[in-house]
Amino acid sequence: MQRTILLSTAAAALALGVAAPAAAQNATAPRTVTITNPVPLTVETYRLANGLNVVLSRDTSVPVVAVNVWYHVGSGNEVAGRTGFAHLFEHMMFQGSANVGDDQHFRLISEAGGTLNGTTNSDRTNYFEAVPSNFLERVLWQEADRMGFLLNAMTQEKLDNQRSVVQNERRQNYDNAPYGLATETISRLLFPAGHPYSWTTIGSLTDLNAASMEDVSGFFRQYYAPNNASLAVVGDFDPAQARRWIERYFGSIPSGPPITRPTPQPVRLASEVRHVLEDRVQLPRLYVVWPSPAQFQPGDADLNVLGYILAGDRSSRLHQRLVLRDQLAQFVGANQGGRSLAGQFGITVQARPGVDLDRVLAIVDEEVARLRAEGPTQREVERARNNLEVSFVQRMQTTLGRADALNSYATFNGDPAFIQQDYARYASVTTGTVKQSLDWLGAGRIVLSVVPQGQTQLQASR
Numbered sequence: 001m002q003r004t005i006l007l008s009t010a011a012a013a014l015a016l017g018v019a020a021p022a023a024a025q026n027a028t029a030p031r032t033v034t035i036t037n038p039v040p041l042t043v044e045t046y047r048l049a050n051g052l053n054v055v056l057s058r059d060t061s062v063p064v065v066a067v068n069v070w071y072h073v074g075s076g077n078e079v080a081g082r083t084g085f086a087h088l089f090e091h092m093m094f095q096g097s098a099n100v101g102d103d104q105h106f107r108l109i110s111e112a113g114g115t116l117n118g119t120t121n122s123d124r125t126n127y128f129e130a131v132p133s134n135f136l137e138r139v140l141w142q143e144a145d146r147m148g149f150l151l152n153a154m155t156q157e158k159l160d161n162q163r164s165v166v167q168n169e170r171r172q173n174y175d176n177a178p179y180g181l182a183t184e185t186i187s188r189l190l191f192p193a194g195h196p197y198s199w200t201t202i203g204s205l206t207d208l209n210a211a212s213m214e215d216v217s218g219f220f221r222q223y224y225a226p227n228n229a230s231l232a233v234v235g236d237f238d239p240a241q242a243r244r245w246i247e248r249y250f251g252s253i254p255s256g257p258p259i260t261r262p263t264p265q266p267v268r269l270a271s272e273v274r275h276v277l278e279d280r281v282q283l284p285r286l287y288v289v290w291p292s293p294a295q296f297q298p299g300d301a302d303l304n305v306l307g308y309i310l311a312g313d314r315s316s317r318l319h320q321r322l323v324l325r326d327q328l329a330q331f332v333g334a335n336q337g338g339r340s341l342a343g344q345f346g347i348t349v350q351a352r353p354g355v356d357l358d359r360v361l362a363i364v365d366e367e368v369a370r371l372r373a374e375g376p377t378q379r380e381v382e383r384a385r386n387n388l389e390v391s392f393v394q395r396m397q398t399t400l401g402r403a404d405a406l407n408s409y410a411t412f413n414g415d416p417a418f419i420q421q422d423y424a425r426y427a428s429v430t431t432g433t434v435k436q437s438l439d440w441l442g443a444g445r446i447v448l449s450v451v452p453q454g455q456t457q458l459q460a461s462r
Contacts, residue, residue: 026051026227026255030243033417037424038392043406043416044239050255051227054246055406055416057234059399065235067139068128068403069147070411072230073223075203076122076196076262076341084166084203085211085219090120091162092216093127093224098149100142102158108142109135120201123340124411130400133236137245143231144249147224151217159216163208170202178281179450186289189273189446190344196262197342225256232407232416235399267291267342269444276449276459283330284351284458286360287448292345292440295338295412301425302437303336303345308384309376309434310334310347310367315383317367318347326363328355340412345440357449357460368441375435385426392423 028047035041044056074086096102109116114131129139174180184200191198231250233242269291293299311318311334322329333348349360395401406416413421449459 035417035420037420038389039396041396041402045410045416048226048247048251050251050253051225052246052250052253053230053410054243055230055232055234055403055410056237056239056242057232057402057406058237058239059234059402060236062399063133063236064130064399065133065136065139065233065237066128066130066399066403067136067143068126068232068234068400068407069143070230070232070407071125071224072123072228072259072411073125074121074123075199075201076339077223078196078199078203080194080199081207082211082215082219083199083207084201085216086125086223087120087201087203088162088166088208088211088216089220089224090118090125091165092154092158092220093118093146093150095158095162096153097146098152099145100153102153105142105146108138112138114139121339122197122201124408126404126407128400128404130235130398136233136237136242140233140242140245140249144253147226147229147250148253150224151220154213154217156213159211159213163211166202167205167208170205174200174202179279179285181277181279182285182287182448182450185275185277186287186344186346186446186448189275189448190269190289190291191267191342195264195267195342197339222257223259226250226253227255228259230407230410232403232410234403234406262341264341269446272443272445272447274447274449274460276451276456276461278453278456279450281450281452283353284355284357284452284455285450286349286351286357286364286460287346287446287450288348288361288364289344289346289446289448290441291444292336292343293338294343295340296422296425297338297343299437299440300336300338300343302429302433303338303343303440304388305381305384305426305429306371306376306434306437307334307336307345308387309371309380312384312387317371318349318364321363321367322349322360328352328360328363351458354458356458357451358462361447361460368438372435372438372441375431378431381429381431381434385429388426389423392419 026047027049030044030046032044041057046054078085094105109129112131112135114129116129118127131139187198187200292303311332318332322332330350337344351360395405409418410416447460451458
């Protein structure tokens, strides 16, 4: 039987053990904007006195509401020797807080018929739930409790347990997974030592083992505070009631200290860097990676289009050449990975058994050179733009997708309505701008060969 959690204002304050209200210097009045592209919707945004950014978007088409919390912290906020903390807290936040019992976050949402999870990358950590509309208050209460009072319930036993879980996850997904060390190797080779992107989100086993209770508690106090967070509520709800609940449960959580963002120098590679990894795999794989512009910076959208032209579908140039015509590869991929601090443009080719990766690299270079000389066709650009626009629309089809998208733009661009500007970037991509974006694919690059153990002769070495 479903039940809701109904707390009066006084009872909620007592249950949460709230501190005195934060200073009102950061509060803003609600602002409503209408978004027309890629899908029409109305968005209200405002800021609480403690700095929490709030995004509300009502849609009564189905009786479901999504709650999405973004903390502007990821592995890019860590420092060398103290890596993996952001991902560790993705796990710790589900272990219980002052008023939510151990491992009860999942149970409380599941018994309401909802879903939930959390993810971490280099630039942010998010937590999200989708529940029947009448359980909105329960979700807001739970999210507020772990934002304000996680450390009240944190113990050495919980830390050790989740540290072990993360370490096992690293072994499964990196150390012992086919091609699992490729991403970490590319990060280390592409970014200089100490750069926030030179390590992966999972962190190192050594750093996690060395982390003390005070180390991780200090990281939480610094970054998991309302002034470093954005809360999105999307779906079937009463906006006035939602605003009251948000103020009730989040409003008295104190602000955290000011956040200093990393500002690394732009990444440049003076020349090509080649590396080979022997792995327990059957097929050789080639990775070619260049430094590229950060997310939303000039060239970012054009390189996204270029990636699709090179390897986005069966009609793409590298698929036609490597998979269909020459039959050297099982699949190819190409993408622009724009992030907050820097980007990387990568081409990945899964070769067929025994294929020499020098042959594969030569064809990749031929196709890039041909595009550089001739530029793409108008039809290629239009097909790529259409596909990317479809991706925008698909992301906005569910309440969870809309909440995450709006929070993304609120966090990185200061305005959830920035999605319209992001969407519009692709309308200005032309054959000429795509050709110009190829300037990023210069001599300074990483060429990584992953080959079966004992078959280093298959690496790209010439």
